[in-house]
Amino acid sequence: MTTRLFAVVALLALMAGTTGAQQDARSILQAVAKNIGADSVKTISITGTGWNAAAGQSFSPTEDWPKFEVTSYTRVIDFDARYSREQMTRRQGSYPPRGGGGTPLQGEQRLDAILSGNVAWNVQGNMPAPIVRGYLDGIPVAELRQLEIVLTPHGFVKAALAGGANPRAVSWTPRGRRVTEVSFTALGKYRVSGTINDQNVIEFVQTRVGNPVFGDMLYETRYGPYKDFGGVKFPTVIHHHQGDDRLNPGHNVMDIRVSAVQANVAVPAVAVPDAVRAPAPPVRVASQKLAEGVWFLGGGSHNSMAVEFRDFVAVVEAPLNEERSLAVMAEVYRLIPGKPIRYLVNTHHHFDHSGGLRTYVAEGATIVTHQANREFYEKVVFSGSPRTLQPDRLFALNPDVVRDAVLEPVNQKYVLSDGTRMLDLYPVQGLGHAATMLVAYLPKEKILVNADLYSPPAQGAPLPAANPNMRTLNQNIQRLRLDVAQHVPIHGRVGTNDEFAKIVGQPATN
Numbered sequence: 183m184t185t186r187l188f189a190v191v192a193l194l195a196l197m198a199g200t201t202g203a204q205q206d207a208r209s210i211l212q213a214v215a216k217n218i219g220a221d222s223v224k225t226i227s228i229t230g231t232g233w234n235a236a237a238g239q240s241f242s243p244t245e246d247w248p249k250f251e252v253t254s255y256t257r258v259i260d261f262d263a264r265y266s267r268e269q270m271t272r273r274q275g276s277y278p279p280r281g282g283g284g285t286p287l288q289g290e291q292r293l294d295a296i297l298s299g300n301v302a303w304n305v306q307g308n309m310p311a312p313i314v315r316g317y318l319d320g321i322p323v324a325e326l327r328q329l330e331i332v333l334t335p336h337g338f339v340k341a342a343l344a345g346g347a348n349p350r351a352v353s354w355t356p357r358g359r360r361v362t363e364v365s366f367t368a369l370g371k372y373r374v375s376g377t378i379n380d381q382n383v384i385e386f387v388q389t390r391v392g393n394p395v396f397g398d399m400l401y402e403t404r405y406g407p408y409k410d411f412g413g414v415k416f417p418t419v420i421h422h423h424q425g426d427d428r429l430n431p432g433h434n435v436m437d438i439r440v441s442a443v444q445a446n447v448a449v450p451a452v453a454v455p456d457a458v459r460a461p462a463p464p465v466r467v468a469s470q471k472l473a474e475g476v477w478f479l480g481g482g483s484h485n486s487m488a489v490e491f492r493d494f495v496a497v498v499e500a501p502l503n504e505e506r507s508l509a510v511m512a513e514v515y516r517l518i519p520g521k522p523i524r525y526l527v528n529t530h531h532h533f534d535h536s537g538g539l540r541t542y543v544a545e546g547a548t549i550v551t552h553q554a555n556r557e558f559y560e561k562v563v564f565s566g567s568p569r570t571l572q573p574d575r576l577f578a579l580n581p582d583v584v585r586d587a588v589l590e591p592v593n594q595k596y597v598l599s600d601g602t603r604m605l606d607l608y609p610v611q612g613l614g615h616a617a618t619m620l621v622a623y624l625p626k627e628k629i630l631v632n633a634d635l636y637s638p639p640a641q642g643a644p645l646p647a648a649n650p651n652m653r654t655l656n657q658n659i660q661r662l663r664l665d666v667a668q669h670v671p672i673h674g675r676v677g678t679n680d681e682f683a684k685i686v687g688q689p690a691t692n
Contacts, residue, residue, distance in 0.1 A: 206351045207342070207349035207350050207351035207364050208343065208349065210351055210362055210364060210378060210382075211339055211342050211343050211349060211364060212343070213382045214339055214378055214382045214383065214384065215339045215340075215343065216382075217381075217382040217383065217415065218335060218336065218339070218382075218383060218384075218408070218414065218415040218416070219336075219413060219414040219415060219445065220335070220336040220339040220340060222413075222414075222445070222446070223261070223336050223414060223445045223446065224260070224261060224262060224445075224446050225258065225259060225260045225261070225445070225446055225447050225448075225449050226258070226259050226261075226334075226336060226414070226416075226443065226444070226445050226446075226447070227256065227257070227258045227442075227443065227444045227447045228255075228256065228257045228258075228259075228416070228420075228438075228440060228442075228443055229255065229256050229440070229441055229442040229443070230255045230420070230438040230439050230440040230441050230442075231252055231253060231254065231255060231438070231439055231441070232252050232255065232420075232436070232437045232438040232439050233249045233250060233251055233252055233272075233275075233277070233436070233437050234249070234250055234252055234270065234272060234435065234436040234437075235247035235248060235249045235250070235283075235434060235435050235436065236248050236250070236281060236282060236283020236284060236285060237283075237317050237318075237424050237425075237432070237435050237533075238283075238317035238395070238432070238532060238533030238534065239281050239282035239283035239285070239317075239532050239533070240281050240431075240432045240531075240532075241280040241281040241614070241615075241616060241617055242531075242554060242616070242617040242618060243430070243432075243531050243554065243555055243557070243558035243618070244431060244554075244558075245280075245281075245431055245432070246431050246432050246433070246434050247281070247283075247432050247433075247434065247435065248277065248278070248279075248280060248281030248282070248283060248285045249277040249434075250272040250273065250274060250275065250277060250284075250285075250287055250291075251272060251273050251274070251275025251276070251277065252270050252271070252272045252436075252438065253271050253272065253273060253290070254269075254270060254271040255268075255269070255270045255438050256268075256269045256270070257269070258447065258449055259331055259334065259337070260449045261331065261336065261337060261340055263298075263299070263449070264297065264298075264299050264300075264328055264331065265297060265298050265299070265449060265452075266295075266296070266297040266327055266330065266331055267294070267295070267296050267297075267452070268293075268294075268295045269292070269293065269294045269295075270292070270293050271290055271291070271292050271293075272287065272290070272291055272293065273287055273289065273290045273291070274286045274287040279614060280614050280615075281614075281615065281616070282532050282615055282616060282634060285614075285615070286614075294306070295327070296452060297324060297327035297328065297331075298452060298454050299324075300324050300328075301324055301454050301458060301459065302323040302324040302326075302327050302458075303454075303455065303458040310455045310457050310458050314483065317393075317395075317533045317534060317537075318391070318393065319393075319394050319502060319503040319537060320391060320392025320393045320394055320399070320503075320571060320572040321391045321392055321571070321572075325369060326391065328369060329368060329369060329372060329374075329389065329391070329401075332368045332369075332374055332387075332389075333374070333387045333388075333389070333401075333403050334387075334403075335383070335384045335387075335405060335416065335417065336416075338374070338376045338384060338387050339384075341366070341368055341374070342364060342366045342374075342376070347366040347367070347368075348366060348367075349364050349365065349366040350364070350365055350366070351363070351364045352365075359379070359380075360379075360380055361377050361378065361379050361380075361385070362377070362378045363375050363376070363377050363378075364376050364378060368389070371571075372389045372390070372391070373389060373390070374387065374388070374389045375387070375388055375389070376388075381408075383405075383408045383415065383417075384405060385404065385405055386402060386403060386404040386405060387402070387403055387405075388400060388401065388402035388403075389401050389402075390571065391571060392569070392571035392572025393533075393572070394502070394503045394504065394533070394537035394538070394540070394572070394574075395533045395536060395537055395562070395563055396425055396426075396429070396430075396562065396567075397565075397567045397568055397569040397572075397577075398567070398568045398569060398570055398571050399424060399425055399426075400423065400424070400425060400426045400433075401423070401424055402422070402423040402424075403420060403421065403422045403423070404419075404420075404421040404422075404423070405417035405419065405420060405421075406418050406419025406420075406421070407419070409440075411442065411443035411444070411445075412443075412444070412445065413445070414443060414445040416440065416443040417440065418439065418440045419437070419438070419439060419440065420436070420437070420438040420440065421434075421436070421437045421438075422434075422435045422436040422437075423435060429561070429562050429567075430558065430562055465481075465482065465505050465506055465509040466481040466482060466509070467479055467480070467481045467482070467509045467510055467512075467513040468480050468481035469513055469517060470676065472487075472627070472629060472668060472670070472676065473624070473627040473629065475489065475490035475491075475518075475603070476488070476489055476490070476624065476627055476629065477514075477517055478670055478676055479497075479510050479513060479514070480675075482502075482506065483502075483673065484499070484501035484502055484506070484534065484535070484672055484673060485499070485501075485670070485671065485672050485673065485674075486498060486499045486500070486501070486510050486672075487499070487622070487631055487670055488513075488514045488517065488518065489598075489603070489605055489624065490518050490521065490603075491521075491598070491599075491600040491603055492600040492601070492602065492603075493521065493600065494521055494522055494523070494524035494525070494600075495514060495518050495521050495522065495523045495524065495525075496523075496524065496525040496526070496527060496598050496605055497510065497511075497514060497523055497525070497526050497527070497542070497547075498526075498527040498529070498605075498622045498631050499527065499528065499529055499535060499631075499633065499672050500526050500528065500535075500536070500537075500538035500539045500541065500542055501534055501535050501536075501537065501538055501672065502534060502537045502538055503537045503538055504537075504538060504540065504541045504574045504575065506537075506538050507538030507539075507541035507542060508541060510538075511523060511541070511542075511545065522545075522546065522547075523542065523545055523546075523547050524546075524547060524548065525547055525548050525549075525550055525590075525598055526539065526542040526547045526548070526549050526550065527550045527551075527598075527605075527607060527620070527622055528549055528550065528551040528552075528555070528620070529619060529620050529621070529622070529631070529632075529633035529672065530552065530555075530615075530616040530618045530619045530620065530633060530634075531551075531552075531554075531555045531558065531559075531616065531618045532616060532634075535633055535634075535672065536559075536563065539559070539563060539564075540563065540564065540574050540575070540576040540577075541574065541575055541576070543564060543576055543584070543587045543588075544574070544575035544576040544579055544584055545575075546584075546585070548588045548589070548590055549587060549588065549589050549590070550589075550590045550592060550596065550598070550607065551589060551590075551591065551592065551618070551620070552591070552592055552609060552617075552618035552619070552620055553591035553592060553593050554617055554618045555591075555618050556589055556591050559587070559589060560587065560589065564576070564586070564587035592607050592609060592620055593609075594608075594609065595607070595608055596608075603624075603626065604624070604625055604626070605622060605623070605624055606622070606623045606624075606625060607620050607621070607622055607623075608620065608621050608623065608658070608662055610635070610654065610655070610658050611657075611658060611661070612654050612657065612658075613635075613651070613654050614650065614651075614654075615634055615635070615651055616634075619633070619634075619635075621635075621655075621658070623662075623664055623666075625664075625665070627667075627668075628665050628666055628667035628668065628679075629666075629667070629668045629670055630659070630664060630666045630668070630669055630670065631670045631671075631672070632655055632669065632670075632671060632672070633671070633672035633673075634651065634672065634673065635651040635652060635654065635655040636651065636652045636655050636669060636671060636682060636685075637671040637673045637674030637675075638669060638671065638674055638675055638676070638677025638681055638682070640674075640675070641675070645681070645684055645685050646685060647685075648685050648686045648687075652682075652685060652686055653686060656682075656686040666679045666682075667679055669681075669682055
C-alpha cells in the first residue's frame with residue numbers, strides 16, 4: 183500500500199512538473215511574441231547583404247566551407263501558407279577561390295529557392311531548375327525549407343505556441359547571464375530548441391537533420407542585435423551553421439547583415455510548376471563496358487567505375503548517399519558475380535563524393551583515400567555518432583558483425599593489383615578545388631578517372647574553353663607521363679583524350 187501510494191504521489195508530482203514547465207514555456211513564448219511582434223505578423227520580408235558558403239565543399243577537411251560575397255539578399259515568408267522564397271545574388275568577391283561548389287564564381291550568380299506548402303523547387307531564369315542535393319540528402323527539400331521557416335524568430339514562436347507543440351522550458355545561468363531554452367517537436371520528428379535571453383528575444387534556434395556524412399547534423403541559426411523595423415523587432419544579423427565546429431571546422435554557411443524588414447507585405451501568388459509536382463525518379467544505374475573487366479556506372483548526376491581483379495572488385499567513387507551506393511553495388515554484383523567488393527577508391531572529401539562511403543564499409547570494403555582525409559573520416563564519417571534521423575547500414579548493423587572502417591591512405595603513388603591488372607592512384611598537385619584529390623589510372627587500358635576536373639561536353643556540343651581545373655589535370659597527366667586514351671569523369675559522359683587535348687590546347691578562362 184505504501185509503495186503504491188508513493189508511486190501515485192511521484193506520478194502526480196511528475197505530471198505537475200510537466201504541466202508547470204509547459205505553462206512556463208508558453209508564458210515565456212507569449213512574452214517574446216509580444217516583444218518582437220510575432221502575434222501581428224502574418225508575412226515578412228527580409229533584405230540584406232553578406233556572404234554564403236558552399237557547404238560540404240571545403241578545400242581540405244581542416245578548413246571551413248568556401249565563401250561567396252552576397253550583394254543582394256531577400257527572403258519573403260508567409261507563415262500561415264508555409265510559403266518561403268529566398269533570393270540572393272552572389273559573386274566571388276574578395277574570398278579566396280579555393281574549394282568546390284562553383285568556386286571560383288565567374289561574374290554574378292543568382293539563386294532562387296521557393297517553398298509552397300509541401301512542394302519545393304528552385305528557379306533559374308524564369309524556369310524551374312533541378313535541385314542538386316548531394317550534401318543535404320538526408321532530409322526532403324520541402325521538409326527542410328518548412329523547418330527553416332520554424333528556425334526564424336517569428337516562425338519559432340508561432341510554431342512553439344501552435345496546438346499540440348507542447349513546448350518545454352529550462353533556464354540556466356551560463357557565465358552569469360540568465361537564458362531560457364524552449365524546445366518542442368516540429369513536423370512530427372525534429373526537436374527544435376530556441377535560446378531566449380532576459381530581453382525576451384531569441385538568440386539562436388537549432389535542430390538536427392539527417393546528413394550522409396555528419397549523421398544527425400546540427401542545423402542552427404544565430405541572431406544578432408534586434409532592431410525595431412516599423413513596429414516589428416527583427417535581428418540585424420543572421421548567421422547560419424550546418425555542422426558542429428567541435429567535430430569539423432566546416433560549419434559556417436551564411437551571414438546576412440539585415441538592412442530592411444517589412445511585416446505583413448503582400449506575397450504574390452506563385453503557381454507550383456507541373457514539372458516539380460512529379461515524384462523524384464528512382465535511382466538508376468546505367469552500366470557501360472569500357473574494357474574487359476572495366477565498367478562505367480552512370481545513370482545519375484554522379485558516376486562510379488568498377489574494376490574486376492582476379493579475386494575481388496574495386497569500385498572508384500561512392501557519391502551522394504547510401505541509396506546511390508546500394509544501387510551501384512547491386513549493378514556491380516550483377517556484372518561481376520561471385521567476387522566481393524574489397525576496395526572503394528574515394529577521389530576526394532567533398533560531401534557529394536563521399537556521402538556513400540559508409541555503405542561500402544558496412545559491406546566490408548577497405549576505403550582508399552588521400553592521407554589528408556584519414557582523421558576526418560575516422561573521427562567523423564565512420565564514427566559511432568548517432569544517425570537516428572537517417573539510419574544507414576553501418577549504423578544499424580551489430581558492431582560484432584561489422585568491423586571498424588579500414589582506411590588505406592594515399593601519400594604518393596598507390597597501386598591496387600592482383601599481379602596481372604593494376605589500378606594506379608595519384609594525388610593531384612597544384613589544384614585549387616580540393617587538397618585531397620586523387621585520380622585513378624588503368625595503365626593497360628589507358629583509362630583515367632577524374633572528379634570535378636574535366637567532364638567531356640555533351641555529344642554535338644561545341645568544345646568549351648579550358649578552365650584552371652582542366653589545365654591542372656593536363657599538367658598532372660604530363661608530370662606523371664600517363665598515356666591516356668579515355669577520360670572517365672565522375673560527372674558526365676566518357677570521352678577521348680583527343681577531345682581533351684583539343685580543349686586544353688585552347689585559350690584558358692579565368
